[in-house]
Amino acid sequence: MNTRFGGYLCERGGGADAELTHVERGTPGGEYLRRFWHPLALASELTDVPRAVRLLGEDLVLFRDHAGRLGLLHRQCSHRGASLEFGILSARGLRCCYHGWLYDIDGAILETPAEPETSRIRERLCHGAYPVVERAGLVFAYLGHPQARPALPRYDSLECLADLAPFKLLYPCNWLQVHENTADPIHIPFLHGRVSGTPQFSPGFSELPALAFRETPLGLVVASTRWTGGRLWIRCADVMLPNVAQYPPAFETSEASRAVVGAWATRWITPIDNTSSWVVGYRHFDRVIDPDGQGRREHVGVESLDFAGQTAQLGEARQRDPGDWEAMVGQGAIAVHDDEHLCASDRGVTLLRSLLRTRIRASTATGREPGGGPEPLPTYTAELALPCATVPAPAQLAELGERALSHLVEHAGVPRAQRAQQLADHILEALACR
Numbered sequence: 001m002n003t004r005f006g007g008y009l010c011e012r013g014g015g016a017d018a019e020l021t022h023v024e025r026g027t028p029g030g031e032y033l034r035r036f037w038h039p040l041a042l043a044s045e046l047t048d049v050p051r052a053v054r055l056l057g058e059d060l061v062l063f064r065d066h067a068g069r070l071g072l073l074h075r076q077c078s079h080r081g082a083s084l085e086f087g088i089l090s091a092r093g094l095r096c097c098y099h100g101w102l103y104d105i106d107g108a109i110l111e112t113p114a115e116p117e118t119s120r121i122r123e124r125l126c127h128g129a130y131p132v133v134e135r136a137g138l139v140f141a142y143l144g145h146p147q148a149r150p151a152l153p154r155y156d157s158l159e160c161l162a163d164l165a166p167f168k169l170l171y172p173c174n175w176l177q178v179h180e181n182t183a184d185p186i187h188i189p190f191l192h193g194r195v196s197g198t199p200q201f202s203p204g205f206s207e208l209p210a211l212a213f214r215e216t217p218l219g220l221v222v223a224s225t226r227w228t229g230g231r232l233w234i235r236c237a238d239v240m241l242p243n244v245a246q247y248p249p250a251f252e253t254s255e256a257s258r259a260v261v262g263a264w265a266t267r268w269i270t271p272i273d274n275t276s277s278w279v280v281g282y283r284h285f286d287r288v289i290d291p292d293g294q295g296r297r298e299h300v301g302v303e304s305l306d307f308a309g310q311t312a313q314l315g316e317a318r319q320r321d322p323g324d325w326e327a328m329v330g331q332g333a334i335a336v337h338d339d340e341h342l343c344a345s346d347r348g349v350t351l352l353r354s355l356l357r358t359r360i361r362a363s364t365a366t367g368r369e370p371g372g373g374p375e376p377l378p379t380y381t382a383e384l385a386l387p388c389a390t391v392p393a394p395a396q397l398a399e400l401g402e403r404a405l406s407h408l409v410e411h412a413g414v415p416r417a418q419r420a421q422q423l424a425d426h427i428l429e430a431l432a433c434r
């Protein structure tokens with residue numbers, strides 16, 4: 001429609017791309033997502049009562065029994081459906097409050113106390129249960145076919161000596177539009193710089209970056225390259241499949257030269273159901289990433305992060321100074337893909353959707369997705385600020401970003417500090433040859 005004052009003629013109300021966005025059991029996306037581990041809680045949230053949780057559209061109960069073991073069970077009791085949210089933690093497992101059936105963490109029925117001694121129901125039946133593991137303060141669950149269960153992935157960025165602070169933020173919208181935010185670095189100069197009432201990053205972020213993308217074994221890596229303050233500034237972020245992303249430092253400026261490989265934050269977008277998600281992950285507190293100690297660990301946790309715009313604001317503040325939360329939740333419960341007009345600057349979003357669709361279609365119920373192995377998986381999040389006296393042309397900026405991405409991918413196994421130095425040398429060499 002291209003008629004002015006033609007709202008009447010403008011047809012909207014199309015649908016979302018169900019293949020990519022729907023997460024329930026039996027849907028293509030839901031079955032694919034079930035091939036992976038997802039974080040769903042902070043370990044510190046598990047107290048002396050069970051927690052009702054929802055993950056991939058399933059109602060569950062998460063608990064730690066008196067022996068310290070983690071369990072994740074279907075929420076409704078196998079006997080007559082009472083909610084195990086009201087169950088009583090036991091030395092071994094969780095006991096239903098209604099008639100006392102006792103469930104082990106693997107779903108084995110340990111006791112049916114009102115039944116005769118001769119009852120065989122305990123051998124005939126298992127309650128629905130999923131494996132759960134705790135790592136560095138987060139609790140991860142696997143909801144897929146037991147035969148396809150991968151090891152919990154180990155990312156190299158999480159294996160360094162950073163102090164990892166877990167966080168969890170509620171986004172009442174579909175997981176994909178939240179994950180797409182990382183593949184869309186063009187939103188940063190606008191949402192976080194020029195448009196919001198209070199710039200949410202340092203001023204250099206308001207410059208429009210040249211973009212470069214590269215596929216990696218884990219998904220995509222995105223480079224945003226700017227020239228600002230007499231420096232070339234390249235920021236590279238991981239957009240991994242299906243739902244993990246990593247960012248370089250958020251507080252930095254390009255005022256001083258630096259070369260860093262490593263993440264400021266690693267986050268999963270865990271689908272609660274089709275229309276709500278947890279943004280859950282780790283803030284990395286690390287002197288390499290944040291040499292001036294600008295991070296605030298005490299602000300990182302449940303519904304709190306030491307960075308503006310990541311949680312719901314109140315009243316008109318949402319309109320005067322919108323952040324990521326407002327932008328993504330404002331796209332609707334599920335962004336309406338049929339009504340979008342994707343452009344050249346949406347290349348990251350297009351690439352991510354295309355990769356995701358390919359993987360969803362190739363996924364099978366018992367096929368194991370790449371996951372944890374004996375070695376940490378290489379990631380590519382990095383930041384460079386290097387002296388550069390003259391402004392490169394936009395095409396040169398993009399080309400320098402591409403060079404940085406290639407170097408990062410090709411030197412994946414190199415130790416972090418060395419990898420950063422080699423990357424800086426490589427880009428300085430390219431600048432000298434211009």
Ligand code: FES
Binds near residue numbers: 080097098
């Ligand atoms: S409903 Fe749970 S034991 Fe009866």
Ligand SMILES: [Fe+2]
Binds near residue numbers: 181
């Ligand atoms: Fe953002």
